Amino acid sequence: MISKANELEQRVKELTDFYTHKKQPKNLKWISSCLKDKTDGAQKESGCSERMQEVMCQFGTILKQLSAHKWAEPFLEPVDVKGLRLRDYYKIIKRPMDFSTIQKQMEANVYKNAREIYADVRLVFSNAMTYNEDNKHDIHVMAKTLQQKFEEKWIHLIPKVVAAEKRQIDEEAQALAAQEAAIAKLARDTNNELNHLNLLIEELRESVMQRCRKMSTEEKRKLSSGIASLCPEYLFKALELIAQSNPNFQDSAEEVDIDIDAQSEITLRRLKFFVKGALENQAKNSATKAKNQSADADDISNRKRVICDALAKTARKRSKKLTTVS
Template sequence: MSGIRDDDVAEKMERNNVDNDDDDIGHQVDDLFAKVEKLEQKVNEIEEFYLTSSKKQSVVSPKSLSAKDKEKVRHIPGIKKHQQETARREAAAAKRMQDIMRQFGSILRQITQHKFAWPFMQPVDVEGYGLRDYYEVIDRPMDFSTIKNQMEAKDGTGYKHVRDICSDVRLVFQNAMQYNDDKSNVYMMAKTLLEKFEEKWLQFLPRVTEEEKKRDEEEAEAQLNLQRSQEAARAKKARDLSNELYEADMRLEELRETVVKKCRKLSIEDKRNLGIALTQLCPEDLSKALDIVARHNPTFHSTAVEIDLDIDALSESTLWRLKYFVKDALKGHWIKNATIGVGSGSNNPVNITKTANITKTIASKRKKQICNALARTAKKQNQKHPS
């Protein structure tokens, strides 16, 4: 081929192969980082769960959760079993409460069979008695026939707790005492029956409190079981995430070793071009480049007021990381034709010094310091080796 040397062709082919390998490895790294980001989100969820648990020291019942939280809880292993146990427990508790309400019925029979009970057996005949102001005085009318109907209701609208029945029985007598004069017969009858009812209720109350205590204990045990189930599930998820993160870390390490093996050592020319490229970065990208150096060199402090950057002392992996970063940073910016390729040439004989001081007083001065250091080095080299 006229005008083209075989060495040039071989170098170009090698460069293309390296670029292809770079792209392939880059895609693998991108995939891994995408996976790590998802894993980090899961880790944050687990941390939030344990943080919330440690603050509340209790678990929230699924009944009180929002639709979004219920969807999360639904996927917790064991939650279905817990829900089934909750349904059985609530059904058993409801059956016991029905038995207590039936037992409470004996008190109602004693009260309703009393000779003073007849005014309270049916709803007040407001129109018949011409009680025009009755609904202005009484907010919620109540009578024993209404109580009985609600106790016998089968459509789910009936009483759920014996205390609700007790409250309505009191309301029957309290309404009568509120509307009627305290010297009237109805007032006296209502007061007498209310006192009798309270006496019988106090005798019956221990059965109610015993059932309520049992319910509370069962609910507390169920909540504890749910919390343990959630913690066990989160612990398993944390272990699985730890394994996945470890595998991702190992994969990244393998890729790093692959990159180091594939990449030959940067020549003096490569390092010189890398130094020139560093001066073309904006202050923000320059800070990121120095952070790369610091990340892989414990003795290098990128946040120091004054730092020493010795490119020749950097490891090959760090130099290649800088190369890729600078290449990406300059791509699409005002230096459209800047090339930080393997063995890329330059007419500028500038070479970065082994101890180029980069003053970090403010970000904008960094670039200026690097440029000055490069210029001084170029001048010295031109004096030693005049063209």
């Protein structure tokens, strides 16, 4: 039961984190493992749809065509800033980019959609034209020419990109719906298991109570005295405990008469443990309150002493001044 309780505690914590903080299931160990088993592949890692992957493959072809152009050499690899002694390059260009870097990122599945690749290819040419501002500079002309060719190819690819994006949005929505449905089912299953565990614990508690000796008259007297010593907050909780096993007990009435002898052994044991803890807490709170009051009294006394000392000092100064004048 302890092992099962610990497992359910972890489940409840993760479910609470998911619904309260909207955490990603993949960051929640138990939920993540359950989703793999119960969603039958509906839950997917964030990535590209098949149609988007096809479009991105076509982008790879476009990149190869651009790389094969006679003016593509300056853009194939990262700019050799050190070799060319371009000391101000990184001051002007904040995010360097080149074809080889784009190709590597495509192979590593860094890009989630075609527009991200499009933006990086444009960045290659934009960086070149920004650093080489002169419109007649060779690099500027080469970059502008290749960009125009690239934009022509992009225009033909746009309809496929739009269709792929729509398909990807639909697939992500379906995956999210499947994920939420699966997690909702996990929450219901966990709740049912908690109820079952509580039932088992209750049965075990009753079994233990039946085997324990009955509470003596002296113990009942001490219990009654303890209940009478409870503060209103704890007294109300004690009455709730009695009402749990006594449906006819009116715990909210203005005047409540508790017949200790009429209570079941289980109720008496529960009350005994509760009252013991409640009285200990009350004692701690009283001690803390008394300590704080004592500290406040000491603080007031210290302040009075300081004020009296200051007044006495002032009086001595005035007396000395009057004596001098005389």
